[in-house]
Amino acid sequence: MHLPVWLIIIPLFMVFSLGIFAYINKKIVKPLVITGGFLQTVLIFFFILRRGEEVPLTYSLGSWRGDIAINLAIDSFSLVMFVLMALMVMLSLIYSLTEIREGSVKFYLLINVLFVGITGMVMTADLFNLYVFFEITSISSYALVAFNDRDISLEAAFKYLMIGTVSAVFLLMAVVLTYQATGTLNMALIPEGMEEVPVLTRQLLFAFYMIGLGVKFAIVPLHTWLPDAYMSVPITYNVLSSGLVVKASFFVLVRILYVLFGVEFLADNMLASVLLIWGIISMLFGHAAAFQQDNLKRLLGYSTIAQMGYVIIAFSLGTAAGIVAGSFHMINHGIMKGAVFFAAGSLRRETDSYELKEMHGLADIKPYTSLIFVLILLSMVGIPPFNGFVSKWLILEASVEAGNLIAAFLVIAGSFLSLGYYLSIILNIYTGYEGSSEKTSEVRLNEALPTGILAVLCLVLGFVPTSLLAVIGDAPVFVLERHNFISLILGG
Amino acid sequence: MLNPGMPVLLASLLCFIARNKTQKISISIAALIVSLAAIYYAPGEEIFSTASFLELDLILAYVTPISRNTGYIFAVFAVIVLIYAGKFFSSANINLLNLFVGSSLALLFVGDFISFFFFWELITVAAFFLIFDRFDPSLRFTAEYYFIVHIMGGLSLLFGIILHYNYTGDILLGAPARGLPFFILGIAIKLGFLGLHTWIPHTYAVIPFQLTVLMSAYTSKIGVYALYRLIELEGPLIAYLGLINALGGGILALKHSHLRLIISYSIVSQIGYMMVGIGAGGIAAAGGMFHLINHILYKGLLFMMAGTITYSLRKESLNNLGGLWRHMPVTFLAGLVGSFSIAGLPLFNGYVSKAWIKAGIDSSILYYGLQVAGVLTSLIFIKVLYFGFLAGGERTLKEEENFRPPFDHASGDDNSDLAYEFYCSQSCFYGRDICGNPRSAI
Numbered sequence: 048m049h050l051p052v053w054l055i056i057i058p059l060f061m062v063f064s065l066g067i068f069a070y071i072n073k074k075i076v077k078p079l080v081i082t083g084g085f086l087q088t089v090l091i092f093f094f095i096l097r098r099g100e101e102v103p104l105t106y107s108l109g110s111w112r113g114d115i116a117i118n119l120a121i122d123s124f125s126l127v128m129f130v131l132m133a134l135m136v137m138l139s140l141i142y143s144l145t146e147i148r149e150g151s152v153k154f155y156l157l158i159n160v161l162f163v164g165i166t167g168m169v170m171t172a173d174l175f176n177l178y179v180f181f182e183i184t185s186i187s188s189y190a191l192v193a194f195n196d197r198d199i200s201l202e203a204a205f206k207y208l209m210i211g212t213v214s215a216v217f218l219l220m221a222v223v224l225t226y227q228a229t230g231t232l233n234m235a236l237i238p239e240g241m242e243e244v245p246v247l248t249r250q251l252l253f254a255f256y257m258i259g260l261g262v263k264f265a266i267v268p269l270h271t272w273l274p275d276a277y278m279s280v281p282i283t284y285n286v287l288s289s290g291l292v293v294k295a296s297f298f299v300l301v302r303i304l305y306v307l308f309g310v311e312f313l314a315d316n317m318l319a320s321v322l323l324i325w326g327i328i329s330m331l332f333g334h335a336a337a338f339q340q341d342n343l344k345r346l347l348g349y350s351t352i353a354q355m356g357y358v359i360i361a362f363s364l365g366t367a368a369g370i371v372a373g374s375f376h377m378i379n380h381g382i383m384k385g386a387v388f389f390a391a392g393s394l395r396r397e398t399d400s401y402e403l404k405e406m407h408g409l410a411d412i413k414p415y416t417s418l419i420f421v422l423i424l425l426s427m428v429g430i431p432p433f434n435g436f437v438s439k440w441l442i443l444e445a446s447v448e449a450g451n452l453i454a455a456f457l458v459i460a461g462s463f464l465s466l467g468y469y470l471s472i473i474l475n476i477y478t479g480y481e482g483s484s485e486k487t488s489e490v491r492l493n494e495a496l497p498t499g500i501l502a503v504l505c506l507v508l509g510f511v512p513t514s515l516l517a518v519i520g521d522a523p524v525f526v527l528e529r530h531n532f533i534s535l536i537l538g539g
Numbered sequence: 540m541l542n543p544g545m546p547v548l549l550a551s552l553l554c555f556i557a558r559n560k561t562q563k564i565s566i567s568i569a570a571l572i573v574s575l576a577a578i579y580y581a582p583g584e585e586i587f588s589t590a591s592f593l594e595l596d597l598i599l600a601y602v603t604p605i606s607r608n609t610g611y612i613f614a615v616f617a618v619i620v621l622i623y624a625g626k627f628f629s630s631a632n633i634n635l636l637n638l639f640v641g642s643s644l645a646l647l648f649v650g651d652f653i654s655f656f657f658f659w660e661l662i663t664v665a666a667f668f669l670i671f672d673r674f675d676p677s678l679r680f681t682a683e684y685y686f687i688v689h690i691m692g693g694l695s696l697l698f699g700i701i702l703h704y705n706y707t708g709d710i711l712l713g714a715p716a717r718g719l720p721f722f723i724l725g726i727a728i729k730l731g732f733l734g735l736h737t738w739i740p741h742t743y744a745v746i747p748f749q750l751t752v753l754m755s756a757y758t759s760k761i762g763v764y765a766l767y768r769l770i771e772l773e774g775p776l777i778a779y780l781g782l783i784n785a786l787g788g789g790i791l792a793l794k795h796s797h798l799r800l801i802i803s804y805s806i807v808s809q810i811g812y813m814m815v816g817i818g819a820g821g822i823a824a825a826g827g828m829f830h831l832i833n834h835i836l837y838k839g840l841l842f843m844m845a846g847t848i849t850y851s852l853r854k855e856s857l858n859n860l861g862g863l864w865r866h867m868p869v870t871f872l873a874g875l876v877g878s879f880s881i882a883g884l885p886l887f888n889g890y891v892s893k894a895w896i897k898a899g900i901d902s903s904i905l906y907y908g909l910q911v912a913g914v915l916t917s918l919i920f921i922k923v924l925y926f927g928f929l930a931g932g933e934r935t936l937k938e939e940e941n942f943r944p945p946f947d948h949a950s951g952d953d954n955s956d957l958a959y960e961f962y963c964s965q966s967c968f969y970g971r972d973i974c975g976n977p978r979s980a981i
Contacts, residue, residue, distance in 0.1 A: 425664060430693070431656065431661075440697075440701075442706065446702060447702060463690065465684075466687060466690050474683060478673050512593060
């Protein structure tokens, strides 16, 4: 079975072949990209649906032995990211068909580079490969932020590039230091060597990994690039960034922390608490900052920061319930944010601006798109029967169970804060329309479809959360009990 | 068989396929009648509908005597509102009305915290969209305020539920084992406890009158129901808090001269009565819940009176009213019956429940406090009736430019009178009937 590696090969093939095909005939580019995305999605669905037989699996490149080869691993925890990829890759490609008018070859090339990076980050079980895939993701992100070629996007891309490069250096230092200390880069072998590393070094490593990856998932003091970057990029990248890039970086951090360091080490050295408090700060800061935004995309960017705070809180609890809750919220947030960004993109066509004060009364022109905002508001605040309620319930339950009453209370307080700014979006959209109500706008099927699918998913997951929990329910097995992961790769 | 609220919730979806408003109203009334039948035939004290959510078992239908009686009045009142003001609701609002009433009804019959919270929030959401009107910017802030206040209450309740669930491991509806302060905060916001009551006058005095009539019957009463079902405290603390509410609400009501503002503050005061009853326990608790039912009846009547005046004169300050009894005799009669009821005149329903409450309390502070509150209530409505209907009777309103005859008979629209007549008779009838047989209601 060579299927896992095809997940990387397909987008990689796209990257290198796209230029050639575009040289032959420009019209072929979009169908080709869609086909590639479709194949990748089918493959991902194959793993999700046949998880009983296929997962967990490990694929050693070049058929070397597990301890010396470069390994790709798919376990139950990877399925969390797989679910996100299954949804986001295809839907955002469909959405981008009409959004990207100029430079589509460049755009799809970069998007496929991004897919390579993310897939690699999620699957790899080798630290240096992780760093390579991390850089691939980052560099394509920098380029995509600059894609629109306006002043504001160049500034944002420059900022992102600077902050991102510094973070990459931190990650590289962490990888080098790990190699120096343990003598291996195989994530299955490091835990054994890690036991003999002095605690101070391990704490330093923790800090390096935290900073290196933290920039990418916008943990609070390192978040400054995100709102700027969100302002001026195509909606497709907004969705992919908040749905995949941010999530993949956090996913990798969780894997490193729990496999390399182990849950006991995190608990013994108060590092879990550090993460927890950091998550709370992230959440509260994100919500508070979102209040002050006049620009819809910036606001949603801060909201992403805040929602990542919830995920961090859930994962830092170090219990099975917390990891399931965090994984569930990761997916839910991807779905909600995806729907709301898609909807924002459709609204923008009427006003050509994301400034909230220029969006007055758009609900008269676009009633169904505006409804998405209402739906997401209800979901984000945690009102049943939407998926946001389920993930909030799980996070609350997990944190109360772990004895973190204050965290649970602040989660509630955070959702109350988020009510304020989401309500202001809705009130802006729904009131104050001045113009003829006769005006109707075209409905583009390729934009309506992804938006609709994600919005319906919000409702479906609210009513039958078990359908998704069945997929990700085993995630803690490979996170909390690291010997499962180690024996998966080393083979028994 | 499903929860008795389900037919109405279903009707809110069915209304989408209706072609015009008349059809929508017919569907809604039919659904409410089905609901009434469902409440009547539902087996008591027995779980007859369940569902599962995550790993929890939800009890979707469990009928207690209290919920059955409250359910009757909730369903009947929605029918009356539709008769009274069906034509003033916008088409979309009929859907929302069904959602609002349906979730209020459903909440009465659920037996676990998750579904309770579900419907609790659904009421808020439905109410938000009922209030919100994108063509009227002034309502924007009213809706925002209402929503924020109630979501805060809801989140507080959620936190309480989480604490309770974590401690006991089950989600059966009952007195919470942990997190009592959060339950109390959530419920206090819903029922308009003094200090947290601001949303009541803020909302009810501003929104269109037909919505005031509708919403005044449900939102705060849900809070009282929750107080009865969930909060069990040692000692009569709730009763004393209720007394503060009864007196404070009365004094605040007396201060104002805006018609619907007065009646809104009087809700706060009457909620206080119910709290006194529930806090004192025993027969007083039964009286408190009976007072809830009566309160929906007469407060609905009073808001209908206020609504008719608002509709006819387009002004609501008592300073500008007067002499209306000659021009609006039916409305005057309705106001009279409502005022007698709320003031607790014998032979009217308010008397019976107030008598029960007073019979059940053993503290003299509470007893005399309630007497004072009763006097305040009487004063409030003497003021309303005198300045609204009796004083300055020489004016001829027909000459005023703005006057619209109340629900003009010439256009064949005599629905409101029908609602009044039905309503007044019911108000009196209830009083007499229960006098004969005090146990028949509870």
